[in-house]
Amino acid sequence: MPGLIHVVDDDVSFRTAMERRLKLAGYDVVTYASAQDLLDLLPAEDKPACILLDVQIPGLSGPELQARLLELGSTLPIVFLTGHADTQTTVRAIKAGAEDFLTKPVSSEELINAVERAMSRHEMTRAQHGKLVALRALVASLTPRERQVLDLMVRGKINKQIAYQLGTTERTVKAHRHQVMEKMQVLSFAELVSVAERLGMLDPNGDAGK
Numbered sequence: 001m002p003g004l005i006h007v008v009d010d011d012v013s014f015r016t017a018m019e020r021r022l023k024l025a026g027y028d029v030v031t032y033a034s035a036q037d038l039l040d041l042l043p044a045e046d047k048p049a050c051i052l053l054d055v056q057i058p059g060l061s062g063p064e065l066q067a068r069l070l071e072l073g074s075t076l077p078i079v080f081l082t083g084h085a086d087t088q089t090t091v092r093a094i095k096a097g098a099e100d101f102l103t104k105p106v107s108s109e110e111l112i113n114a115v116e117r118a119m120s121r122h123e124m125t126r127a128q129h130g131k132l133v134a135l136r137a138l139v140a141s142l143t144p145r146e147r148q149v150l151d152l153m154v155r156g157k158i159n160k161q162i163a164y165q166l167g168t169t170e171r172t173v174k175a176h177r178h179q180v181m182e183k184m185q186v187l188s189f190a191e192l193v194s195v196a197e198r199l200g201m202l203d204p205n206g207d208a209g210k
Helices: 013-024 035-039 062-070 089-097 106-141 144-153 159-166 170-183 191-198
Strands: 005-009 030-032 049-054 078-082 100-103
Touching: 005 035, 005 089, 013 030, 013 106, 030 035, 030 106, 035 062, 062 078, 062 144, 078 089, 078 106, 100 106, 100 159, 100 191, 106 191, 144 159, 144 191, 159 170
Parallel strands: 005 030, 005 049, 049 078, 078 100
Antiparallel strands: none
């Protein structure tokens, strides 16, 4: 699977060795001598990518960079590299969403396997994000009244209740429901509710968000 790998390590010989191994495996590689260098160039996420990150680097540490990237909304998977395993650090990093934790020296097979898993996860995340963007665009295409009808529909309100709440007729509500279903590109009410749930339009109590 082609993709871009960001290698962050203060050891120039290690960066060079990683770059060589990964390029031989068919990946594009960008290297950084510090976590701040990567932050300054905040990588785009327009293609499958991941970060190979040393835990203990001068300045901003690996876990600190992980936290900053999360704050910035980055979804790039992180594979940590460390010279000596530290269970507490490992657990904390994995809980924060790290893809893997490899101990140096790492074999080429172990490295490539970890990278492939990270790439697959990023591709899945990007696909899901793309679908959400498309669904939000469909909601944005609704008129204000159609959006009101959508909110009431996914709360389980029937036409009579929606008409009463909006001060209109059942016939008008039926017409709006039809438009909502068409514009949202769904074939069933169950599918519409599923879309609303994915978009976070339903709160934990099952009510539609405003």
